[in-house]
Amino acid sequence: MTRYSALKLLLLLGIATAIPASLAQDWKVLEEDELHDPSNPAVTILQDPEEALSVLAPDTAGNKVDWVEAVRQGQIEPRASLHGDVEGRKHDTDIVMRNTLDFPSVLFPHKAHNEWMSCEMCHESLFRSVREGNPITMAKILDGEYCGVCHGAVSFPLTECDRCHSVVDARPPAPSSGAVVPKE
Amino acid sequence: MKRFLKSKRLALVVLVVLPIMVAWAEYGDVVINVRAKGEGMAPVIFPHWFHRVRFQCSVCHVDIGFKTRAGGSGITMDKISQGQYCGACHNGEIAWSAENCDFCHSGMPGLETGVEGGHKTAGPGYY
Numbered sequence: 001m002t003r004y005s006a007l008k009l010l011l012l013l014g015i016a017t018a019i020p021a022s023l024a025q026d027w028k029v030l031e032e033d034e035l036h037d038p039s040n041p042a043v044t045i046l047q048d049p050e051e052a053l054s055v056l057a058p059d060t061a062g063n064k065v066d067w068v069e070a071v072r073q074g075q076i077e078p079r080a081s082l083h084g085d086v087e088g089r090k091h092d093t094d095i096v097m098r099n100t101l102d103f104p105s106v107l108f109p110h111k112a113h114n115e116w117m118s119c120e121m122c123h124e125s126l127f128r129s130v131r132e133g134n135p136i137t138m139a140k141i142l143d144g145e146y147c148g149v150c151h152g153a154v155s156f157p158l159t160e161c162d163r164c165h166s167v168v169d170a171r172p173p174a175p176s177s178g179a180v181v182p183k184e
Numbered sequence: 185m186k187r188f189l190k191s192k193r194l195a196l197v198v199l200v201v202l203p204i205m206v207a208w209a210e211y212g213d214v215v216i217n218v219r220a221k222g223e224g225m226a227p228v229i230f231p232h233w234f235h236r237v238r239f240q241c242s243v244c245h246v247d248i249g250f251k252t253r254a255g256g257s258g259i260t261m262d263k264i265s266q267g268q269y270c271g272a273c274h275n276g277e278i279a280w281s282a283e284n285c286d287f288c289h290s291g292m293p294g295l296e297t298g299v300e301g302g303h304k305t306a307g308p309g310y311y
Contacts, residue, residue, distance in 0.1 A: 027210065028208045028209070028210070030290075032208070033208055033209045033210065033213075034208055034209060034292075035209040035213060035215065035229050035291055035292065035295065035300065036229055036290050036291060036292070037226055037290060037291060037292045037293070040226065040286050040290050041286065042284070042286035042287045042290055043290055045287070046287060046290070047234060049210045049231070049233055049234075052233065052234065052237055053233060062211045062212070062301070063210065063211045063212065063233050065233075067236065076237050076238075078236060078237065078238055078239050078240045079238065079239050079240065079243065080240050080242070080243065081243060081247065082239075082243060082247065082248075082272060082273065082278065116240050116241055117240055117241040117242040117245075117246075118240075118242040118246055120242060120246045121241055121242045121245055121246055144253075149252045150241075150252070153212060153252075153299045153301070154211075154212040154232050154236075154299070157211070157301065
């Protein structure tokens, strides 16, 4: 299969999964989600997703919640530790990855990620903190490596191409990914 | 293969059959059925959405030590009652205690371990 036809197939799969998601009700009640056992009495006690999620910043994919925006608007304040809040290291450098074939370059915002997790979540196990130290490919991401450990499982899904591939510029692509763009 | 890709039949499969395969569970729900089925217990359904309203990712995945692979953490009820994994919170202090078996073991029998909406469902992880 050529790279082009593989991409086309991928795109079709993306559309196919996006369509039912957009046609569906936003949130299923637990009894009808095809996971929970409706005969389990606890299912009527547990919270339904709609009650918690419908009041948060809306989104079109995943949980239909913009989780980063929900934190920034103060709608939720997820704790950073179990016992009292700790002030972790903060990092807000944007990373631009330019080795993306014909697609727009990828902008990785440390800030949005750091608002949800500490550095140790990714470094140094998933991502090495060195320039050009991470041979990321879409194939690996789709297989659950690198960004795909979270995106496509819990964080916004991999159908949302342009949220990462968001930088269009005329500069020739760098020889490989990982150029650091300092914040102003 | 190339000809098949261009055919209307594939479009039909992709647009009609795949959506039917998509489960309607909440995105990020985790089914854990590693030991439960052998013990005659219902599978565990872990709702990511509920927990992330309350905690940042690294509380569980760094501090408590849950792996980022469904079924990969080696959770047992013994460990939970010793305060590990779920037991770090579900101890009657931070959250309700693990005596409420049905709250977690709430899945339909026979479910496979995995993340709903994730890499190994009908999502883009199959390519």
